[in-house]
Amino acid sequence: MRFSKTLGAFLAIAACGAAGAAFADNPLGLYVGAGIGDSQIRSDDSIYGLPGYYNDNQFAWQGLIGIRPIRWVGVEATYIDFGQPDRHSIYDVNVSGRDSHPTAPALFAVGYLPLPLPFIDVFAKAGAARLATNVTDFVQQPCVAGGPCPYFVPTDRHQVTDTRLAYGAGVQSKLPFGLIVRGEYERISSQFGDPSAFMASAIWQF
16 A cells, blocks of 8 residues: 555656646647648638639648647647639529639637547647638630530639638647647638638647
């Protein structure tokens, strides 16, 4: 019994010492990571006053860097690429339209719920994104024998850039050696239909 108490006390002191050393090595709680996921890219019904609509799911990816100087609050910077749609909005009888490819650097304030679970974090974040939407106009060409059908030809490409509200929420689990796995939902308000994504990320905390 005395031995088990001594061992328990020793392990507790060792754990406190390891935590203190980790904090001393990384007082800001610096971390970096990358993720992949599934995005949803939409148009609305009035892009530049032209009717048309599409709603497309695509492969998305992100890179991120953040700090968590205290347990409940952090700051995170990300770059998100929501992917390029395969479908196109159609807005006139001549079968022409446009699609969009949204990308964005974003800066978030992150808040963590005060849960009594040392290995699980539930968080929400909100901030601003510099959303760049690469818009492509196109027209449909007649089908060609042995070729693709329908056949779309780009007629114009331009980029619309604006600062927009960004927000998200998720859950993450802490693993040994500073590794963290995270699942989250992120969304950016946009005149082209709010691009959003479900992301799975791997993070390393220094």
